[in-house]
Amino acid sequence: MNQETAMSKLRLRNVAKHFIAPRTGQLTTAVTDVNLDIETGEFVCIVGPSGCGKSTVLNLIAGLDTPTSGTIEANGAPIVAPGADRGVMFQDYALMPWMSVHDNIGFGLNYGTPGEGLTREQREKRIRHFVDLVRLNGSEKKYPHQLSGGMRQRVALARLLANGPDILLMDEPLGALDSQTRLILQVELLRIWGETAPREQRKTAIFITHDIEEAVFLGDRVVVMSTHPGRVKAIIPVDLPRPRSEHIRADPRFGQLSDEIWDLIRDEAYRAIDGTEAPAGPKATAVEKVE
Amino acid sequence: MTTRTAAAPNRTHWNSVLEATLVPALLVFAWQLWAMTLATDPRSPSPTHVATTFVDLVSNGGLIGATLQSLGRVVVGFGLALVCGVVLGLLMGSNRRIRDIFDPIVESFRPIAPMAILPVAILWFGTGTPAALSIVTYAAFFPLLVNTVHGVSRVDRKLVLAAMTMGVPRARILARVILPAALPSIMLGSRLAMGVAWTAIIAAELGVGAKSGGGGSGGIGQMMFVFYAYSIDLNAIVVCMIVVGVVALLIDRLFRFVEYRLMPWRH
Ligand SMILES: Nc1ncnc2c1ncn2[C@@H]1O[C@H](COP(=O)(O)OP(=O)(O)O)[C@@H](O)[C@H]1O
Ligand SMILES: [Mg+2]
Numbered sequence: 001m002n003q004e005t006a007m008s009k010l011r012l013r014n015v016a017k018h019f020i021a022p023r024t025g026q027l028t029t030a031v032t033d034v035n036l037d038i039e040t041g042e043f044v045c046i047v048g049p050s051g052c053g054k055s056t057v058l059n060l061i062a063g064l065d066t067p068t069s070g071t072i073e074a075n076g077a078p079i080v081a082p083g084a085d086r087g088v089m090f091q092d093y094a095l096m097p098w099m100s101v102h103d104n105i106g107f108g109l110n111y112g113t114p115g116e117g118l119t120r121e122q123r124e125k126r127i128r129h130f131v132d133l134v135r136l137n138g139s140e141k142k143y144p145h146q147l148s149g150g151m152r153q154r155v156a157l158a159r160l161l162a163n164g165p166d167i168l169l170m171d172e173p174l175g176a177l178d179s180q181t182r183l184i185l186q187v188e189l190l191r192i193w194g195e196t197a198p199r200e201q202r203k204t205a206i207f208i209t210h211d212i213e214e215a216v217f218l219g220d221r222v223v224v225m226s227t228h229p230g231r232v233k234a235i236i237p238v239d240l241p242r243p244r245s246e247h248i249r250a251d252p253r254f255g256q257l258s259d260e261i262w263d264l265i266r267d268e269a270y271r272a273i274d275g276t277e278a279p280a281g282p283k284a285t286a287v288e289k290v291e
Numbered sequence: 292m293t294t295r296t297a298a299a300p301n302r303t304h305w306n307s308v309l310e311a312t313l314v315p316a317l318l319v320f321a322w323q324l325w326a327m328t329l330a331t332d333p334r335s336p337s338p339t340h341v342a343t344t345f346v347d348l349v350s351n352g353g354l355i356g357a358t359l360q361s362l363g364r365v366v367v368g369f370g371l372a373l374v375c376g377v378v379l380g381l382l383m384g385s386n387r388r389i390r391d392i393f394d395p396i397v398e399s400f401r402p403i404a405p406m407a408i409l410p411v412a413i414l415w416f417g418t419g420t421p422a423a424l425s426i427v428t429y430a431a432f433f434p435l436l437v438n439t440v441h442g443v444s445r446v447d448r449k450l451v452l453a454a455m456t457m458g459v460p461r462a463r464i465l466a467r468v469i470l471p472a473a474l475p476s477i478m479l480g481s482r483l484a485m486g487v488a489w490t491a492i493i494a495a496e497l498g499v500g501a502k503s504g505g506g507g508s509g510g511i512g513q514m515m516f517v518f519y520a521y522s523i524d525l526n527a528i529v530v531c532m533i534v535v536g537v538v539a540l541l542i543d544r545l546f547r548f549v550e551y552r553l554m555p556w557r558h
Contacts, residue, residue: 082452082455082456084456084457084458087457090449092449094447094450096468096471097472098472112459114457114458159457163457163458
């Protein structure tokens with residue numbers, strides 16, 4: 001029991017989050033009954049229809065919001081506030097528009113706790129390292145509005161990694177990309193996460209996506225969520241070998257896992273198409289599978 | 292080939308100079324015609340009279356000194372208002388309790404015209420620079436404050452959250468995220484504030500001049516009052532009006548330049 005607690009990097013117990021609309025006082029249950037244990041070095045993907053509370057769960061882990069009930073612990077200690085140990089990559093990147101690529105990547109190092117105790121040269125070296133890693137050399141002086149969507153996403157990723165967080169929290173980080181760039185960055189992401197390193201040296205990652213195949217390609221486990229109210233429907237272990245390359249998509253097991261997850265969310269995906277707020281991801285997959 | 296491409300920007304440059312000067316030149320010409328149809332009273336303002344008066348005032352009338360004195364007051368008053376307005380604006384914009392405390396005070400003073408506080412300013416500070424300065428600061432303060440609060444309220448919350456997840460302390464988030472994110476609004480407020488500051492200094496100097504019987508305040512506003520009340524020199528008053536207008540234009544251009552330098556990411 002005690003040992004299990006020590007092993008879990010993140011532990012969510014009966015977590016629920018309600019929102020109360022300020023004017024009408026109307027109560028929304030964003031998520032409820034979320035139980036999740038995530039081990040060190042694990043890559044966990046979360047999929048589910050739009051509005052099922054994926055971002056809410058991520059914000060709670062980040063400490064940007066507090067659960068209405070239940071507990072969330074990181075390394076055995078309750079999460080009470082945001083901290084640089086849990087880095088977040090936001091859905092729309094949240095880059096500082098007035099800062100160059102270089103300064104955006106160095107933001108946490110220059111102004112936050114990750115840079116404490118580092119000299120100016122050390123910080124510069126670190127920034128350069130991550131500029132190289134996400135292949136943005138030559139664009140350091142550009143401002144976010146001068147970059148393509150894919151480049152902005154790489155800046156956000158480099159900023160996340162430059163801060164050296166223990167836990168990577170990523171909210172649909174590749175969502176805005178065209179499919180080719182997306183496939184390339186998926187492989188890069190696994191490389192950066194530490195796929196080739198021993199497990200205890202890898203980062204712990206939580207990755208939200210609406211793309212089922214992306215979740216299977218990246219994750220050690222896929223958490224499938226459902227809506228009304230948002231809750232965890234199933235947790236699917238991905239028993240594909242690592243390191244993974246593009247070719248793994250041709251593996252029959254890859255297809256099986258994708259189908260299994262699709263079966264879990266298809267009803268809600270169809271309902272969402274009939275309804276007014278059809279989510280983009282599952283809808284696209286739906287058309288594919290029907291044909 | 293090369294000469295044509297090289298000549299092209301030059302031609303557009305001359306075109307824009309022509310466009311910029313054509314309308315003013317026509318206006319001056321029309322004014323001169325209009326003045327020549329009237330009686331040839333040397334005091335009635337016409338471009339030629341105004342031009343000679345201008346040369347006269349510059350060489351021995353102290354026009355430049357008076358303009359610089361007014362300008363100095365505007366710069367200092369604007370600077371005081373900038374510091375107060377931006378600091379209070381950042382605090383009010385980012386802290387609900389501070390906003391609740393200050394908002395009623397601000398909103399009840401805001402509609403009071405700068406000139407309305409002139410009697411109090413003279414009573415407290417006399418008729419010299421402090422009185423004029425207090426009015427300028429008062430006038431410039433509100434556009435700066437209101438635009439800063441507005442800018443802060445519109446800062447993308449995601450940027451603040453992102454900074455929090457990078458372990459940036461709150462005070463530094465104010466300086467490193469909220470201030471730069473609100474900078475476009477603050478710059479807009481600055482331009483408006485500089486405009487009203489310049490208007491207010493002329494009015495204040497005129498007013499202080501009237502109150503103190505023509506002495507005391509100094510500056511271009513007082514100069515105008517003296518010409519109006521004692522010598523009834525309309526040409527000199529027109530010279531002052533033109534100087535006020537040109538200085539206002541230069542200030543505006545300076546602000547655009549500063550804006551350009553301060554916010555390269557917006558260009
Ligand atoms: N700040 C908020 N205030 C009120 N309701 C919210 C807020 N954030 C999220 N919600 C609601 O919670 C539910 C889950 O939202 P979210 O976590 O963003 O879903 P997802 O990321 O899976 O699309 C939605 O019904 C949404 O409207
Ligand atoms: Mg979301």
